[in-house]
Amino acid sequence: MDALSEVLRVVRLNSAVFFNARFSAPWCFSSPQASTVMHTMHPGTERLVIFHLLTEGQCRMEVEGAPTAMLQAGDVIVFPHGDAHTMSSAPDVAPAPPADLLALLRRGPREVRFGGGGAISRFVCGYLSCDPRLCRPILTALPRVLTVNLRGQDDPGWLELSIRYAVAEAAAARPGGAGVLAKLSEVLFVETLRRYMAQLGPEQTGWLAGVRDRVVGKALALMHGQPAHPWTVDSLARECGISRSVLAERFTHFVGQSPMHYLGRWRMALAAGMLKTSSSSITRVAKDVGYETDPAFTRAFRREFGMPPAAWRTGATRNQGQLHS
Numbered sequence: 001m002d003a004l005s006e007v008l009r010v011v012r013l014n015s016a017v018f019f020n021a022r023f024s025a026p027w028c029f030s031s032p033q034a035s036t037v038m039h040t041m042h043p044g045t046e047r048l049v050i051f052h053l054l055t056e057g058q059c060r061m062e063v064e065g066a067p068t069a070m071l072q073a074g075d076v077i078v079f080p081h082g083d084a085h086t087m088s089s090a091p092d093v094a095p096a097p098p099a100d101l102l103a104l105l106r107r108g109p110r111e112v113r114f115g116g117g118g119a120i121s122r123f124v125c126g127y128l129s130c131d132p133r134l135c136r137p138i139l140t141a142l143p144r145v146l147t148v149n150l151r152g153q154d155d156p157g158w159l160e161l162s163i164r165y166a167v168a169e170a171a172a173a174r175p176g177g178a179g180v181l182a183k184l185s186e187v188l189f190v191e192t193l194r195r196y197m198a199q200l201g202p203e204q205t206g207w208l209a210g211v212r213d214r215v216v217g218k219a220l221a222l223m224h225g226q227p228a229h230p231w232t233v234d235s236l237a238r239e240c241g242i243s244r245s246v247l248a249e250r251f252t253h254f255v256g257q258s259p260m261h262y263l264g265r266w267r268m269a270l271a272a273g274m275l276k277t278s279s280s281s282i283t284r285v286a287k288d289v290g291y292e293t294d295p296a297f298t299r300a301f302r303r304e305f306g307m308p309p310a311a312w313r314t315g316a317t318r319n320q321g322q323l324h325s
Contacts, residue, residue: 003211003220004138004197008190010270011134012277014042015185016178017126020111020167023059025118027088030095034082038129045129047139050079052087053150053188055164057121062086063145074151074160076192080142089121124167126185131276133269138193141207148195159184159191210254215240219251223263227270228290233259268304271297275313282309 001009018041023029034048041048053076061069061077063085071077071087079085086095096114132139151157163184169177197208210216218240223231236259237247251259267289274285286297301309 001221001225003217003224004193004208006221006224007134007137010273011130011138012273013128013130013186013189014045015126015128015182015189016042017124017167017181017185019125021121021123021125022111022113023057023089023121023123024113024115025089025121026093027115027121028086028093028095029088030086031084033084034079034127038082041127042129047130047132047135048082049128049130049139049189050082051126051128051185051189051192052077053124053160053163055122055124055160057119059087059089059121060091061145062088066145069145069147071147072149074149074157075147076150076188078142078146078189078192079144080139080146081144083144085145089115089119124163128185128189131269131273133272136269137207137266141209142196146192146196148192148199150191150195159188163188205254205256207255210251213250213254215242215247216251216254219247219259220255223259223266227263227267228288230290231259231263264300265304267291268301271301271309272305272312272316275309276316282313285309 021029031050034050038045038048054071054073056073058073059071061071063079063083069077088095150160163181166177166181166184169180193208197212200209200212207220211220219236222229222236222239233244233248237244240247242250248258251262255262257265271285271289274280274288275282278285280288282297283294286292286294289297291297291300298308301307301312305312307315
């Protein structure tokens with residue numbers, strides 16, 4: 001299995017569509033920083049990725065410090081880091097009152113309508129919540145704003161059509177509709193990543209560019225597929241069919257850190273996820289991520305998180321309980 005699939009297998013994405021919109025010009029909608037509303041949208045989450053799928057019409061999108069983007073039907077725009085943003089039919093249109101956002105969150109995927117009665121733009125708007133430690137390889141490789149188009153000469157737009165159908169099913173309150181929509185939202189995110197990777201130039205670096213590289217991609221797949229294996233740069237190089245020095249140089253060029261440093265941080269992310277979501281003993285967690293002794297695991301965990309695993313688990317459990325109370 002490739003490294004992207006391995007990461008996605010363990011990150012436990014949770015998704016939902018928070019509204020299905022029909023805006024008529026002139027209109028403007030301003031979305032706040034995700035961190036300010038994420039506990040309303042998804043209690044207990046630590047990270048929200050926001051997306052908007054434009055299914056009809058066009059609009060302009062503005063993020064402070066970034067160029068204005070013009071979106072066409074079939075575009076999906078993703079905010080991997082939850083940046084505040086404004087979407088509108090034209091410049092200088094006053095945004096809808098901020099209080100409307102909470103009403104939209106309560107309504108769920110039923111269609112929301114507002115605007116001046118002119119040209120129509122339709123959106124499916126949603127989010128994915130994720131563990132920021134497990135998603136770090138992907139999220140750190142993504143820009144503040146990511147846009148791809150789901151329509152193409154050789155693509156009938158099956159995913160866009162499926163999501164529009166699922167939105168209608170969820171709005172009709174038919175059994176299973178919301179669950180289907182959530183899964184399709186995850187597929188939308190993965191397909192967006194794949195199309196973004198396909199657009200990367202040969203000079204591009206970063207984790208996603210590394211996944212696409214034949215050598216680095218194989219090394220990443222090996223480490224993510226068997227994180228507890230006693231990997232060394234030598235053993236990874238043998239599996240990849242190249243020299244130790246070439247692997248080390250190429251891996252650092254793309255990923256920005258050495259293979260062993262990367263593996264150590266990934267093991268700690270996995271360990272934190274296990275401590276937070278399972279009742280496994282610390283000894284069991286240590287072995288599952290490649291540490292033969294508790295002291296070695298504790299030292300590595302303290303370096304990463306500033307405290308021993310038992311204390312981190314207690315704090316994570318307490319915080320989770322407070323968020324859900």
